[in-house]
Amino acid sequence: MATELSQSTLKEKSQLLTSLNTQNLLDSVDAFLFDCDGVIWKGDSLIDGVSDTLDFLRSMGKELVFVTNNSTKSRRQYAKKFHSVGISVSEDEIFSSSFAAAMYLKVNKFPKEKKVYVIGEEGILEELELAGFTPLGGPHLILLSIVLCTMLHLLQVGAVVVGLDQYINFYKLHYGTLCIRENPGCLFIATNRDAVGNLTDLQEWPGAGCMVGAICGTTQKDPIVVGKPSTFLMDFLLEKFNIPTSKMCMVGDRLDTDILFGQNSGCRTLLVFSGVTKESDLQDPSNQIHPEYMTTALSDILHLTNNKF
Amino acid sequence: MATELSQSTLKEKSQLLTSLNTQNLLDSVDAFLFDCDGVIWKGDSLIDGVSDTLDFLRSMGKELVFVTNNSTKSRRQYAKKFHSVGISVSEDEIFSSSFAAAMYLKVNKFPKEKKVYVIGEEGILEELELAGFTPLGGPHLILLSIVLCTMLHLLQVGAVVVGLDQYINFYKLHYGTLCIRENPGCLFIATNRDAVGNLTDLQEWPGAGCMVGAICGTTQKDPIVVGKPSTFLMDFLLEKFNIPTSKMCMVGDRLDTDILFGQNSGCRTLLVFSGVTKESDLQDPSNQIHPEYMTTALSDILHLTNNKF
Structure with missing residues (x-):
């Protein structure tokens, strides 16, 4: 108390x-x-x-x-989670960093024909799609990312969005790094930089600050942070x-x-x-x-x- | 020219x-x-x-x-690589950041009974063992690391060594984070912070700066860097x-x-x-x-x- x-x-x-x-x-x-x-x-x-x-x-x-x-969910997915724990909250009362990332691109008139590469989970992918953008990547990209690496110059990636990704791997980090280092003007957007978070109620786990820190380490650039x-x-x-x-x-x-x-x-x-x-x-x-x-x-x-x- | x-x-x-x-x-x-x-x-x-x-x-x-x-190899493994490309170099002409990490612990009288958790590859493990230390972790730690996480307080990890790790995953980053954040006095040693490197002669790949940046992001601490x-x-x-x-x-x-x-x-x-x-x-x-x-x-x-x- x-x-x-x-x-x-x-x-x-x-x-x-x-x-x-x-x-x-x-x-x-x-x-x-x-x-x-x-x-x-x-x-x-x-x-x-x-x-x-x-x-x-x-x-x-x-x-x-x-x-x-926490960018792992979209507003819709958060409303569902609130409902599942017995709390009634509407989608438009929820402001998640996944939504913020999509809105940042929208407000800044990011060209719809360019791609957005995502190191993160479903929430970011869903919000980007809802806002009319074309995301690449996401949580379950493993082998595909190896293929993507060879196609870098074919893909018009104009922004990399980095959030919490429990399925992080070397190839995802590689592709995000290449986009930011080699595509002129490619944006580096961080949903947030939280050091740790509680994915379960038992223990702290790495937060998005982990994945964002990794990309800062490879690109030596600071991200645009859209979350708190x-x-x-x-x-x-x-x-x-x-x-x-x-x-x-x-x-x-x-x-x-x-x-x-x-x-x-x-x-x-x-x-x-x-x-x-x-x-x-x-x-x-x-x-x-x-x-x-x-x-x-x-x-x-x-x-x-x-x-x- | x-x-x-x-x-x-x-x-x-x-x-x-x-x-x-x-x-x-x-x-x-x-x-x-x-x-x-x-x-x-x-x-x-x-x-x-x-x-x-x-x-x-x-x-x-x-x-x-x-x-x-490049910490992925030990001095012995580097001498072998030199030999394989037709150049004769002896082990003691080689000073790798994997060797540096082990020497840092030796020079600073790191207690032999404590464990060293490694986010990195074989080179670091081999140099630590040669110097008489007990490494945990390394490249192929995936499921084992989930188990390790539940044993945190049983394992006396007194140092975390972070280097280039092409097999990086969330659980490795989690365990390293927990050791540094929760074990009092736990050292955070980076072999180096190179942003990118050439693992092949075709393309740049993330360097150790990637994994080190990730752990900086979760611990909000700066590492002791032993390499150049x-x-x-x-x-x-x-x-x-x-x-x-x-x-x-x-x-x-x-x-x-x-x-x-x-x-x-x-x-x-x-x-x-x-x-x-x-x-x-x-x-x-x-x-x-x-x-x-x-x-x-x-x-x-x-x-x-x-x-x-």
């Missing part, structure tokens, strides 16, 4: 969530933006109390938005919800993506300790990112407001 | 190799240090004129040393050859490893354009590394001295 957090953290800039400031936060915020992994669920397991807390916030008339850096902490997706949120960012609160488990995204966008911020960040990470002298509020888990919002849920 | 290089490069700090300065270089240097990939061979194909040039240099009494960042441009190996060379570095000339095809290694060590330097560096890379305004001399290929030394070979 929130009260178990050590008092030493209070000396930092962040405030522990209390009954009083939770009420103030609820009074002043019209939309809550949630990260998913480590806030809503861990792998496929819903975190305790999340469902009731979301119901409570909806009952108060708050807009709920889900902003996830980049504020690229905020324009889409503002267009949909028409709420100023000062009346939004970003809730996340990660300092360098969620909280930084909230701060970069001008949102209020709440860090939860149900994911990858430990209290000691926040206190570490090397950490420069301090959320406005912090608490143990999302359900503290419910418990601290003494409501009937 | 050397004379075909554009005159514009001459405006930079580097001198094109000529008959005169080649003779001066030969007169003032007692040992030639060669990179292998892109200087001696490309993949398994010997570069034209290399064998005669090495014979010529030996006939002049020069010491020959081979300093390679680190001067770690120079102490071993000095001990063996007893020649001051000012009387050594480093010959390489790569600015950020070979030439920088030479300069960091106080050697003379010669860049050859038979590998990954193009003349345009040298001229690029962003390039800060300029060799003392440059030429098309190693055999120019032979051609420019009008010798009888």
Whole structure:
């Protein structure tokens, strides 16, 4: 529970969530933006109390938005996952980094006749197709990629999108490297650079930062990052919800993506300790990112407001 | 040929190799240090004129040393490769980054009872074993690595060595990440950070910089680099050859490893354009590394001295 957090953290800039400031936060915020992994669920397991807390916030008339850096699913696939864990969320309340990658190409008028090579999973492929682009690659490209390598100059790859890929191999990395190094003007887009994530609720696994780091290593270039902490997706949120960012609160488990995204966008911020960040990470002298509020888990919002849920 | 290089490069700090300065270089240097990939061979194909040039240099009494960042082979395996392409080189004339990784652990008194997890190929495993260490992992670790992940706290991994691994996969990256992130004091050693290399003579492939970049991405740590441009190996060379570095000339095809290694060590330097560096890379305004001399290929030394070979 929130009260178990050590008092030493209070000396930092962040405030522990209390009954009083939770009420103030609820009074002043019209939309809550949630990260998913480590806030809503861990792998496929819903975190305790999340469902009731979301119901409570909806009952108060708050807009709920889900902003996830995990690119393995499309918005449609995320809506299905929410449904499977008993939470009703519509596709257009979900802003995933897979969607962000497709929107980046669309907004920047990427030519439809050019190909997009994907080091990543189904979510990116689906979002690219929905946006009218032609993806190559994806999770199960192994032997095909060897063939592709010999066809480099036949294929008009104009962008490489790199996200989390549990099926990463040398040939995928080779082809992505060749496209970026040898095709003039080829874009290098990263869905995100999360170091690790929770693919299951048992253990941390490499995040997209792994695959992105590999391609940085071979191309010696920095990617265009479209997921958090980049504020690229905020324009889409503002267009949909028409709420100023000062009346939004970003809730996340990660300092360098969620909280930084909230701060970069001008949102209020709440860090939860149900994911990858430990209290000691926040206190570490090397950490420069301090959320406005912090608490143990999302359900503290419910418990601290003494409501009937 | 050397004379075909554009005159514009001459405006930079580097001198094109000529008959005169080649003779001066030969007169003032007692040992030639060669990179292998892109200087001696490309993949398994010997570069034209290399064998005669090495014979010529030996006939002049020069010491020959081979300093390679390619960690896929051990010194013994490199000596075998030299033999297979018709060049006689002894093991102790070879200084590979696989050997460097093992020597780094030895010099730093790494405890023999601790394990070394390897993301890399046979060369690293063999050198670690020769130095008395216990490696885990290596190229063909796929299913085993899933099992290893569940045994993390049983295995006393005190160092992770990352080099070129053509069999890279998610589970290897996961295990390496866990060791560095969760085992207190676990060392993160990179054999080298070459972006690309020539595994065949046809095309560039990802170098160790790919796998090292991936682990940097998941651990957010910088590795200890033991290969070029680190001067770690120079102490071993000095001990063996007893020649001051000012009387050594480093010959390489790569600015950020070979030439920088030479300069960091106080050697003379010669860049050859038979590998990954193009003349345009040298001229690029962003390039800060300029060799003392440059030429098309190693055999120019032979051609420019009008010798009888």
